[in-house]
Amino acid sequence: MAFGSLEVVFAAEGSPKTGIYRGKLSTTRRVLFAFITVMVRKLKVTIGPSRLSKILEHLHSSPRLSLFGLRAIRLSYAFRNDHFGARHFVKEDLPRIRHANPSLKIEVEKVLKTAQEQWRPEMELQLEDGTLKTIDMHKKWSTNILKELMEVAGGDPWRKWKNKAQREGHPLVQGEEIERPTPLPPTGMLPLPNLKVYRETHPPESKEKKVEKKKDPSKRISLDASKKKEAPTSQADLSNLTTKTGAAAVLP
Structure with missing residues (x-):
């Protein structure tokens, strides 16, 4: 193989001669080519796109989530084990909203929720004129939540994107x-309250009441008393002891 003005000849495998190359090369260049060849052979993993490039690609994906006429967004949802659509919306779509609207005020409240607590996740939108609008996120997919938000504050860019998506037949x-x-919801079932209303109707117990419950002996249950029952005591007939003595006293 010709390399510039130098002739490079690859030695065949199993060649008795030492070194990787034979030809008109200096010792330094032979060592350099040998090092490069070994490193290329060891490089077996193909390097793909970096994590940063994937994040940037996600932030710049279409459509751009620019919001108009909004002053603030407030979200409340369960920290885990519930409100899956709302949590996925916050994870996937909220970073894109922040990237497209750097001056928008965004507040997120994640609450540890038990299975007994029944309240719905909610998004509150504060418009520029002070008007408040809410989006119920209960049992909704994150895509549905995003589309409802864009319908409220997406403006002309969102309407143009909808027309384009309809013409080209791709998803919004x-x-x-x-x-x-x-x-x-089932017929006759009232909608769940939001987090604010639920807290007002279900105030948390104070620490003093919790301590009193632990110290109150009347609330304690004895496992031994509930599981174990005393065996009835048998009483021997000792009437003969009054009239008999010795060995005869214990005989019938």
């Missing part, structure tokens, strides 16, 4: 193609 947002409709 990524993941819409697998979206399922929100299930309807």
Whole structure:
């Protein structure tokens, strides 16, 4: 193989001669080519896109989530084990909203929720004129939540994107193609309260009351007393002891 003005000849495998190359090369260049060849052979993993490039690609993906006429967004949802659509919205879509709206005020309240507590996740929108609007996120897919938000504050860019998506036949947002409709609540069932109303109607117990419950002996249950029952005591007939003595006293 010709390398510039120098002739490079690769030695065949199993060649008795030492070194990797034979030809008109200096010792320094032979060592350099040998090092490069060994490193290329050891490089077996193909390097893909970095994590940073993937994040930037996600932030710049279409459509751009620019919001108009909004002063603040406030979200409340369960920290884990519930409110899956709201949590996925915060993880995937909220970073894109922040990137497109750097001056928008965003407040997120994640609450440790037990299975007994029943309240709905909610997004509160504060408009520039002070008006408040809410988006119920209960049992909704993250794509549905995002589309409701863009319908309120997406403005002309969102309407143009909708027309383009309809003409070209592609989904409005990524993941819409697998979206399922929100299930309807059972007939006669009242909607769940939001976190603020639930806290007002279910105030937390004070520390003093919790300590009193632990110290109150009337509330304690003795496991030994509930599981163990005393065996009935048998009473011997000792009437003969009054009239008999010795060995005869114990005989019938």
